[in-house]
Amino acid sequence: MAHILITSGPTREYLDPVRYLTNASSGRMGAALAQAALERGHQVTLVSGPVQITYPPQAQVVRVVTTEEMLQACQELFPRCDGLIGAAAPCDYRTRRVSPEKIQKTGQPLLLELVETPDVVATLGQQKGDRWMVGFALETDDQRFRALTKMEQKSCDLMVLNGPEAMQADTNSVEVLDPGGRTLARLQGTKLHVARGLLRIIQQRLIGPQ
Numbered sequence: 001m002a003h004i005l006i007t008s009g010p011t012r013e014y015l016d017p018v019r020y021l022t023n024a025s026s027g028r029m030g031a032a033l034a035q036a037a038l039e040r041g042h043q044v045t046l047v048s049g050p051v052q053i054t055y056p057p058q059a060q061v062v063r064v065v066t067t068e069e070m071l072q073a074c075q076e077l078f079p080r081c082d083g084l085i086g087a088a089a090p091c092d093y094r095t096r097r098v099s100p101e102k103i104q105k106t107g108q109p110l111l112l113e114l115v116e117t118p119d120v121v122a123t124l125g126q127q128k129g130d131r132w133m134v135g136f137a138l139e140t141d142d143q144r145f146r147a148l149t150k151m152e153q154k155s156c157d158l159m160v161l162n163g164p165e166a167m168q169a170d171t172n173s174v175e176v177l178d179p180g181g182r183t184l185a186r187l188q189g190t191k192l193h194v195a196r197g198l199l200r201i202i203q204q205r206l207i208g209p210q
């Protein structure tokens, strides 16, 4: 039995008390991965941004809002886990300064200065030790090349490549790549079907027989 950490859903970066930047992510892939991991008898901890869906009750769920909070929660939990699946879509930018009051309209363009948020998977990759990590790459162009580059930059042992049609959908179509650039599988169907296929590969290649 492995203890698997799964990041899931979007994060939010507030501009003021009511407005925020975010990513289009429902958390459904994270929920499906949690379900598939639990079916195999693994222990699951989810670190999730704000989502509407419900996660499997047997999974421990840690709720966060911002990317920095997601990173902090994962840094605390990861040392106690055997591996991580990064299925979240953390918001990559935040405003340099969050306005404490609602920004008032002036009739003029509003200029926002955005700075990058930390990359959760890449940061954890620097302290992974003998833990394994699986990343997701949602790309519109140069999909394979970008996925392989991200796998290396983020110290991932496998990368799951999917297209933008996966967002907010119940189904998914993915390619699972190894660090050598080989396609280990093409999985297509409901997110639960894809998650079960991915967990089978993770079990074979990264966790091993129980």
Ligand code: C5P
Residues within 6 Å of the ligand: 007, 067, 086, 087, 088, 089, 090, 091, 092, 117, 118, 119, 120, 121, 122, 134, 135, 136, 137, 138, 150, 154
């Ligand atoms: O957004 P990007 O294509 O770089 O995402 C690739 C992988 O990195 C995904 O597994 C995603 O969960 C993760 N990621 C992250 N923190 C970010 C951006 C992406 O953990 N700030």
